[in-house]
Every structure is written in C-alpha cells, then in structure tokens.
Amino acid sequence: MFIDTSHREELDALLESWTESEAKTKSAFVDYKNLLLSFEGLSLSFKGRPGVSFSLRAKHEKQTERELFVLVDVVDDDPDDRWLSVCFYADMINDADELGDWVPGGLMGEDACCFNLDEDDATMRAYIKDRITDAYNSAKK
Numbered sequence: 001m002f003i004d005t006s007h008r009e010e011l012d013a014l015l016e017s018w019t020e021s022e023a024k025t026k027s028a029f030v031d032y033k034n035l036l037l038s039f040e041g042l043s044l045s046f047k048g049r050p051g052v053s054f055s056l057r058a059k060h061e062k063q064t065e066r067e068l069f070v071l072v073d074v075v076d077d078d079p080d081d082r083w084l085s086v087c088f089y090a091d092m093i094n095d096a097d098e099l100g101d102w103v104p105g106g107l108m109g110e111d112a113c114c115f116n117l118d119e120d121d122a123t124m125r126a127y128i129k130d131r132i133t134d135a136y137n138s139a140k141k
Helices: 005-017 025-038 122-139
Strands: 042-049 053-060 070-075 083-089 101-107 110-117
Touching (some): 005 042, 025 053, 025 083, 025 122, 053 122, 083 101, 110 122
Antiparallel strands (some): 053 070, 101 110
8 A cells, every 4th residue: 555664654653753632633634544545546655854744645556647646744834733734636626615725736736726624623624535535536537
C-alpha cells in the first residue's frame, strides 16, 4: 500500500508523537488514513516537513496523468494545534455544498478544491470523507 516502508514508518512516528488537540484533527487524520487503506488499487506516500506540514498522498493504479487523487496535509505551523488541509483536483469531486476553497492552479499546477479542518466539526469531517470517496471513484475510472 505504501510506496516504501520508510513512508509508513515516518507516518507511524508522527502518529505516536502527535498529542490530540481539542480540534480532534489527529482523530480525523487517522479516519482519513484508514479510509484510504480500505480502498483497493492505490498507493500511499508520506512526506514529513516538521514545522511546515506532513503530507499523505494517495494515487490509484489507473491514474496515468496525475500523481495523486487526494493530498491530506497536516499543517504543522503550531505542533500543539495542528490542522488539516485536504485537497483534491477540482474536477474529481463534487462539492455540492460549496464548503471547499477553490484554489486556481493549487494542486500540481491544476485547479484544486481544498477543505480545511481546524475544529471539532463532525459534519465537516464526514463531508471531507465523502469527498475522498468521490475522488477515489473518479481516480479508478
């Protein structure tokens, strides 16, 4: 599932050292990671840049032109109060409720739709989870 065991080890190290905040972003991140691990035909990569972000990327094996279908960033500007930015190619999801931020050229030079999770909001957590499933379904076509 992970493109390299070092990626999994780096992710595990982050999770071990991450103290949950009131915003429950660690829990949300783990939920998103577990959802991705439940999908078939994909590879995950993880890159840590302490003090900046930790990035979990997912790519489906049928994707030939794009490097990913979702980027789950743990924004690490304040390690005691980390928040999530979950970004998708805008044409791979349906943001019917318009809760995401449109970012022209924001993901690998293509238009993106990004969702920030910086508080304990079960509705937004579920909405983002559904967008991850949307993107996965688009990627596997």
